Amino acid sequence: MVETIVRTALLGIQYGMTLALIATGLTLIFGMLDVINFAHGALYMLGAYFGWVVASTLGSFWLALLLAPLFVGVVGVAIEVLSLRPLYDRNPLYHILLTFGFAIMIQGAVVELWGGQTKQIAEPASLAGTLTIGSFDYPMYRLFVLVVSTLLIGVIWLAVERSDLGILMRASAHDSEMVDALGIDVSKVFTGVFVFGAVLAGFAGVLLGVSRSVNPGMGFGIIIEAFVIVVIGGLGSFRGAIYTALLIGLVSSFGALVASTLTEIFLFVLMAGVLMVRPNGLFGATEAT
Amino acid sequence: MVLRAMGKRSNRSESDRSAIETVSRRQYLASGAAVGAATALGGCVGGSGGGSGLTVGFALPFSGTYAMLGESIVNGFDMYLEQNDGEINGEEVETVERDTEADTNRGVSVTRELLVEEQADAIVGPVSSAVAMAMMDTIKNESSAIWLNANAGDYRVTEQGCLNYHFRTSFNDWQTSAPLAEWVYNNVADNVCLAYADYAFGQNSKNFFSEAFEEAGGEVVGEVGAPLGTDDYSSYLTEIENSGADAVFSFFAGSDAVNYVTAFTDYGLNEEMTQTGSGFLLSEDTLPAQGEAAMGMYSLLHYTPTREAERNQQFVSAYTDAYDSSANVYACQGYDSAQAFAAAVEEAGGSDPDEMANALSGMELESPRGKFRFDPETHEPIQDLHVREVVESDGEVPVENKVVNTIEQVESPSWGCSLN
Amino acid sequence: MKAKTILDVIGQRTTSQTGNQILSKRGRLAVALGIGTLAVAGPIAYSIQPFWVYLLVQMLVFALLALSLDFIFGYAGLLSFGHAAMFGAGGYAAALLIREVTASALVVLPTAMLVGVLTAALIGWLSVRARGIYFAMLTLAFAQMIYVATFTDLPAMILDTAMITGGDNGLIGIQLYELFGIDFRNRLNYYYLTLGIVALSLAGLVRLANSPFGRVLQGIRENEERIEFLGYNVRRYKIIAFSISGGFAGLAGGLYVPFQSVAEPGLLHWTVSGELVVMVLLGGMGTLWGPMLGAGLIVFLEDRLGGVESWEIILGSIFVAVVIFAPRGLAGMIIAVRNDPRAALDNAKRALRNYLQEVRG
The missing domain is CATH 3.40.50.2300 (Response regulator)
Structure with missing residues (x-):
């Protein structure tokens, strides 16, 4: 019994950290740019596909993990510069329609290029096998995902909350004209943030494309879950997104144990519950439009 | 509707795009090259139907995660047509593809479009059972075509629908479990x-x-x-x-x-x-x-491409040659749908739906999967089922299915359906 | 006194597209003309290609749905990302009623509407405390809960019966309406039923939008605090408006389900809500008639592109292009062309130039 609980908790944390990877980019983009990025899931999917292409042609998972996110970053630059940049002063609703359009386009393009067949990125040989914890086998690769995502999020945390870069980013979001007046090119900061979010989504795509299947529907599959996390945490709140991702991870894994058919509903019950008590999310300070 | 198909968690898969391009191109040629582009967008230039020629409507998913299933079914169907010079019973066959997006309501609309606007003589599809369940009413009301169910396996299509026009060229969920x-x-x-x-x-x-x-x-x-x-x-x-x-x-x-x-x-x-x-x-x-x-x-x-049988190996190699991808169960189901349609038209001497249905009832077909026939009571296939084990392979894919046991000519329950 | 102050609030708005009055006299004439044209076009379309009438019915149903969303979103400023809940609730109510009780349109359609109202009232009551995106996400949450409950047939599980919502297959074989002995199997008759209901709904909502009640809603959209300060119970206004909107969404569901012969969980899925938002934005929010055009166009495109490969890429590109070059949607374009037809080309050139300038930074 105790073992089942410990084990389920571990699985929940692992699941939560992978969600955090995706939610982090989403919340950063919203926090800084005020953009609700519906294409975030599509970028995650694109990362997985690029990763699959690199891994299967060059035969190296590590190269895939390095290159694929950069390719996604390039797509991110194109989207930001060509479409978002002229639209920052518009009502954020238009960003939904715009990024929705991109999400559909990317999904269509992926089916066009690689077909809809489910793929999977080959596991690196060095991370094959399992690690036995008590009487429980834990796959090495999943452990690797847990460690990498935790480290990555830790680094981003420090960067956003402690460094000058983070201060600059937040300042740009808060008062872009002031930052502009200081001689810093705000539009470059915005591009940077968007691309960073895209790279992060792409990275998550490659990382998860090994232990999960790669398919065109994966982007739309994850986007609502990621949104729910960002909203419960409080739009734009970095900490909120991470705590909530972990919470959702735990709720899902324990939920699967208790009432497996209803796990999907827990997510929304949780969101409704939180928002009714705290209408701006757990860590949302200001009101969003 | 567009987005519904995407957001819906899908659970299937796909493949070869080049193959479908040729199919679509051929479709346009068949419907008259001149109006090709217009047909593609408008789809309404004169329709087809009427007069001579046979029309087959594909109500299948061509986008999203189910796309590969739809394409494989079309490929299989097309391969049969090609082997017969595009003709059945001396009549030219036109095929029309409509994307169901694996969405129930979209499936209903698409079926209606194929029956009413395109005057299809046979509907091939769908992939998802929920779509099939919803299509039953439309097929019954229009009563203008036979329905070759090339993948949707829910037994309730027989239990609740029990349509004379419905023929399962695939399997039902009882048979595969x-x-x-x-x-x-x-x-x-x-x-x-x-x-x-x-x-x-x-x-x-x-x-x-x-x-x-x-x-x-x-x-x-x-x-x-x-x-x-x-x-x-x-x-x-x-x-x-x-x-x-x-x-x-x-x-x-x-x-x-x-x-x-x-x-x-x-x-x-x-x-x-x-x-x-x-x-x-x-x-x-x-x-x-x-x-x-x-x-x-x-x-x-019910179908395993590696099964050793001459008929099957012919099919598999012809398929690989034609589409540069390996055959699968969906392609076989598409191929058998074409066989069934051809047999129905030939036996009935035309495309009257009731006569075609009568002709197919109880008919036996030689398929890559082995012999199978349509149960006269339910129009479910009576077919062999194979127990397969996944073993190592020296092909491109490191593993493959190997048939370890065959359960012969499995009849399904009739679920209260009695068509004969 | 109060009304005048509200007008002040509304007047502050700079982005207003059509002034305070929804539909000017000329606009109303145009809408009446449009409905008249549709009434005449029906039989013509039917005689050329009967399927077109099916397509028209579908376009009208989604036009009604988009209209209902625009009333609450474009007009009153509440972004509902859960409108599929009311659409589906109305649809399932119609399906269950037709299966178990009666197929009389006089009973079923008002019930579908009422169920839409009640569903919206409940969701609205629970959600209006939150604002903006948070409100949107709450409506999404409740809609998705209803979706999952329907998909898994939770009601049957709780009541321990075999079937209520029919799970993922839904309820199939729903028969058409009975009304004064009209044969709705002739789809032209169903088309007129739908057209009539859509026209009445539009007339009703325009009237409501232009009433004092509508003014208050518009005021809430522009400046909630001020309206509150003026002594209005903003919360109550929002819930009532949301319920009215939900009623029309339920009505659309009631029209759609028997026409399609099936009620299925897909009606309740968030992607329907998302698509609706897209229809409203594409059509031009806040005009009531624009979103109806947007809905019709999307349904039409989707159907006609259904046989073309890569339609996802085409549709996605259209969304992107509209946002960049025609942010006020179809309605905005139509108004611009009507106001000054000759300037249309210049406007387009200017938009392109502006865009290029912005991209360069």
Whole structure:
């Protein structure tokens, strides 16, 4: 019994950290740019596909993990510069329609290029096998995902909350004209943030494309879950997104144990519950439009 | 509707785009090259129907995660036409593709469009059972075409619909689950845990299996349902492991099957229990992604491309030549739909739907899957089912299915349907 | 006194597209003309290609749905990302009623509407405390809960009966309406039923939008605090407006389900809500008639592109292009062309130039 609980908790944390990877980019983009990025899931999917292409042609998972996110970053630059940049002063609703359009386009393009067949990125040989914890086998690769995502999020945390870069980013979001007046090119900061979010989504795509299947529907599959996390945490709140991702991870894994058919509903019950008590999310300070 | 198909967690898969391009191009040629582009967009230039020529309407998914199934079915159908110079009974055959997006309401609209606007003589499709259930009314009301059900396996199409026009050129969910139970009991274990995708098809499959397994004398020691489209099966596997069963019977398909099988082996459950399942768990569309994680698992299906039989090998190599991709169960179902349509037209001497239906009832076809015939009572296929084991392969994909046992000419229950 | 102050609030708005009055006299004439044209076009379309009438019915149903969303979103400023809940609730109510009780349109359609109202009232009551995106996400949450409950047939599980919502297959074989002995199997008759209901709904909502009640809603959209300060119970206004909107969404569901012969969980899925938002934005929010055009256009495109490969890429590109070059949607374009037809080309050139300038930074 105790073992089942410990084990389920571990699985929940692992699941939560992978969600955090995706939610982090989403919340950063919203926090800084005020953009609700519906294409975030599509970028995650694109990362997985690029990763699959690199891994299967060059035969190296590590190269895939390095290159694929950069390719996604390039797509991110194109989207930001060509479409978002002229639209920052518009009502954020238009960003939904715009990024929705991109999400559909990317999904269509992926089916066009690689077909809809489910793929999977080959596991690196060095991370094959399992690690036995008590009487429980834990796959090495999943452990690797847990460690990498935790480290990555830790680094981003420090960067956003402690460094000058983070201060600059937040300042740009808060008062872009002031930052502009200081001689810093705000539009470059915005591009940077968007691309960073895209790279992060792409990275998550490659990382998860090994232990999960790669398919065109994966982007739309994850986007609502990621949104729910960002909203419960409080739009734009970095900490909120991470705590909530972990919470959702735990709720899902324990939920699967208790009432497996209803796990999907827990997510929304949780969101409704939180928002009714705290209408701006757990860590949302200001009101969003 | 557009977005619905995307957001809906899908659980299947796809492939070769170049093949469908040729198909579409041919379609335009058939409908008159001059109006090609206009037909593509408008689809309404004069329609077809009337006069001479036969029209086949594909109500299949061509976008999203189900796209590969739709394309394979069309490829299979097309291959038969090509082998017969595009003609059936001396009449030219035009094919029209409409994307159901694997969405129920879209499926209804598309079926109506094919029947009313395109005046199709036969509807081929759909892929999802929910779409098939919803199409029944439209097919019945229009009563203008036969319906070659090339993949949707829900038994309730027969139980609730029992349509004279409906012919299952594929399988039903009873066939891909129940007959495996006795084999598992005799050869694998006397106790199982059931793990399934929690929607109609998964529920039917596990119910049929568990009924038959208990009848054979076995015991079901656990049941785990996971929502359709689950990404991470880790916690569900904990439950399966805790059941202490010696074997698992599963229904998952497409990307769910990939996620489930990969995780099952990752967590080392394959060393503790034997994985068995309905054939879609370990099919040609999922095996390349599952790879070695699938080794040693058993499944039941009506078609296996590696099965040694001359008819099958001919089909497989012709398919590979034509589409530069390997044949699969969906292609076979498409091919058999074409065979059935041709046989119906020839036997009936035309495309009157009632006469075609009468002609097909009880008819036997020589298929790559082996002989099969349509049960006169239900129009369900009476066919061989193969128990397959995943073994190593020296082909492009590291693993393949090998037939280890054949259950011959399986008849399904009639579920109260009596057409004869 | 109060009304005048509200007008002040509304007047502050600079982005207003059509002034305070929804539909000017000329606009109303145009809408009446449009409905008249549709009435005449029906039989013509039917005689050329009967399927077109099916398509028209579908376009009208989604036009009604988009209209209902625009009333609450474009007009009153509440972004509902859960409108599929009311659409589906109305649809399932109609399906269950037709199966178990009666197929009389006089009973079923008002019930579908009422169920839409009640569903919206409940969701609205629970959600209006939150604002903006948070409100949107709450409506999404409740809609998705209803979706999952329907998909898994939770009601049957709780009541321990075999079937209520029919799970993922839904309820099939729903028969057409009965009304004064009209044969709705002739789809032209169903078309007129739908057209009539849509026209009445539009007339009703325009009237409501232009009433004092509508003014208050518009005021809430522009400046909630001020309206509150003026002594209006903003919360109550929002819930009532949301319920009215939900009623029309339920009505659309009631029209759609028997026409399609099926009620299925897909009606309730968030992607329907998302698509609706897209229809409203594409059509031009806040005009009531624009979103109806947007809905019709999307349904039409989707159907006609259904046989073309890569339609996803085409549709996605259209969304992107509209946002960049025609942010006020179809309605905005039509108004611009009407106001000054000759300037249309210049406007387009200017938009392109502006865009290029912005991209360069």
